[in-house]
Amino acid sequence: MTASLTRRTRWALGSAVALAALFAGAATVASARGDGAASAPLTPAADSADAGFARDMAVHHQQAVEMSFVVRDVTDDEDVRRLAYDIAHTQANQRGMLLGWLDLWELPKTAPDGQGPMSWMPDAHSGHDMQGMKGMDHDGALMPGMATRTELAQLRSARGEQAEILFLQLMTDHHEGGVAMARGCAERCAVPVEKRLAQGMVEAQQSELGLMADMLAERGAAPRH
Helix, strand or coil: CCHHHHHHHHHHHHHHHHHHHHHHHHHCHHHHHCCCCCCCCCCCCCCCHHHHHHHHHHHHHHHHHHHHHHHHCCCCCHHHHHHHHHHHHHHHHHHHHHHHHHHHCCCCCCCCCCCCCCCCCCCHHHCCCCHHHCCCCECCECCCCCCCHHHHHHHHHCCHHHHHHHHHHHHHHHHHHHHHHHHHHHHHCCCHHHHHHHHHHHHHHHHHHHHHHHHHHHCCCCCCC
16 A cells, blocks of 8 residues: 555545544533423533533643644645645534533633643543653643643744644644543543544544654654654
C-alpha cells in the first residue's frame, strides 16, 4: 500500500470516527435536556468530573481550533490544510456541545473558586499517557498538551514546511493531552451522553495521531517526544 493510499485510508477512518462522535453528541442533546425522558435528567454538580471536563475540554478545543486556522493561512499544502479544517470543524462543534451542556445544567463556564484546570482529574500528573503535560501552567499552557504562548507565536511566524512540521508536532502533543483528558471523563463522568462523546474523542484523535505521525515522517520529522 502506497503512502498516499495509507494516508487517504487513515483520513477516511478518522473522518468517519469524528463524524460519528459529532452525530452521537448532536443526537443526545435532547436527552441531556431530558426531552421525552421518563425521569429527570442527571444534573452534575459544579465541582463534578462532568462539569470539569466540559469546562476544560472547551478551552482545550478552542486552542486546537486557533492553531488550525493559523496553519491554514501560512501553508499551501492541501493535506495539512485539509487536516486543519477537519480538526477546526470537529472541535468547534464539540466545544459548542460542551458549553451547551453547561448551559443546560445551569453551571458556570469557569471553575469554582479554589479549583484550577484539571482539578476534576487529580491523578493527571501521574499518568503515563499524560506526556503532553510539559509546560502545563507555564507560559499560557493550562492543560495537558496545550501549546505555550511562545509556541503559538512561533507557529504564527513560521511559513511553508516549517509551519507544517511545527503544527503537526504541536497538534500531536495537543491530541495526546486531549486523549488523556477524554479517557479521564470516560472513566469518571456520570452523564452517559458525555461519557460517549468523550470516548468518541479518544477514538477520533487516536486516528488523527497516526495520520500526523505519517505526515511528519513524509517531511523528515517526528513527534517531539
